Amino acid sequence: MDVSYEGTKRELVTDEGVLRYHVAGAEDAPPLLLLHGSGPGVSGWRNYRGNLGVFAEHYRCYILEFPGFGVSDPTEGHPVLAAGSAVTGFMDALGIASAAMVGNSMGGIVAVNLAIHAPARVSRLITIGGVGPHVLSPDPSEGRRLLHDFVADPSKENLARWLRAMVYDTDVVTEQLIEERWEAARDPDSLEAARVMYGAESFALQQQSLLRSGRPPYWAMMHKVSCPTMLTWGLDDRMSPPDMGMASMRLIPDAELRVFPKCGHWVMIEAKTAFERSVLEFLQR
Numbered sequence: 001m002d003v004s005y006e007g008t009k010r011e012l013v014t015d016e017g018v019l020r021y022h023v024a025g026a027e028d029a030p031p032l033l034l035l036h037g038s039g040p041g042v043s044g045w046r047n048y049r050g051n052l053g054v055f056a057e058h059y060r061c062y063i064l065e066f067p068g069f070g071v072s073d074p075t076e077g078h079p080v081l082a083a084g085s086a087v088t089g090f091m092d093a094l095g096i097a098s099a100a101m102v103g104n105s106m107g108g109i110v111a112v113n114l115a116i117h118a119p120a121r122v123s124r125l126i127t128i129g130g131v132g133p134h135v136l137s138p139d140p141s142e143g144r145r146l147l148h149d150f151v152a153d154p155s156k157e158n159l160a161r162w163l164r165a166m167v168y169d170t171d172v173v174t175e176q177l178i179e180e181r182w183e184a185a186r187d188p189d190s191l192e193a194a195r196v197m198y199g200a201e202s203f204a205l206q207q208q209s210l211l212r213s214g215r216p217p218y219w220a221m222m223h224k225v226s227c228p229t230m231l232t233w234g235l236d237d238r239m240s241p242p243d244m245g246m247a248s249m250r251l252i253p254d255a256e257l258r259v260f261p262k263c264g265h266w267v268m269i270e271a272k273t274a275f276e277r278s279v280l281e282f283l284q285r
Helices: 044-055 079-094 106-117 142-152 156-165 175-185 188-198 200-213 218-224 243-251 272-283
Strands: 009-014 017-024 031-035 060-064 099-104 122-128 229-234 255-260
Touching (some): 009 079, 017 079, 031 044, 031 106, 044 099, 044 175, 044 272, 079 106, 079 188, 099 106, 106 218, 122 272, 142 188, 142 200, 156 175, 218 243, 229 243, 243 255, 255 272
Parallel strands (some): 031 060, 031 099, 099 122, 122 229, 229 255
Antiparallel strands (some): 009 017
């Protein structure tokens, strides 16, 4: 199916601002939500524009732009929490009781949290890296340390260094991609989201807040995820190394893990055809 940015974009006005999204696929097809990751210049469209046409042949696909990343209006609170509220509000507004979800990195964490706390909303779950605890790899990872560097000095050079760490094949990171992401990364809302999530001081404060609250981290509650789950990972992921996937596969009761060789953090881009085939097979069982 042919899709375009202008042909698929929509807006939803809420009490907390405008949520922007893309939709494609037959209106009576089962719903599939595509939830994007974090990082400078990110958007749902940039994450999934290459996959939308394939998935829309089988599903009513929704790419939701999370608040505070320069596309949808910003809201109060931590970006991950704001994203979770945005997903449930979006589903309620569009009359979607339950949906399969694909979540890239932060989007996977958002979907896992929904599957834990609102299990009826998530029928099946596919994550792309980013979910779970570090077991053998250092934390913060190389990719996260490069994000710290970008937040401390938001330059095009630091952005390019981080982008190249997201992939196995650095030819994927073209000058056009760098320029596109740099233009978006300079947006004040995008910079603020990056600072809150990846600034060294903010990261330390988040860790202290979690310890003081006495609440377990989300991954310690992943045994409560009851829906069928497929964890997808790039073998050469330098943002969230694949040992995290091994832990998540053990923690989630009905989970399987698929690891793609010669692939970094952006599985849906670097392993596009194999990823799409795996997702469709998993969803259509």
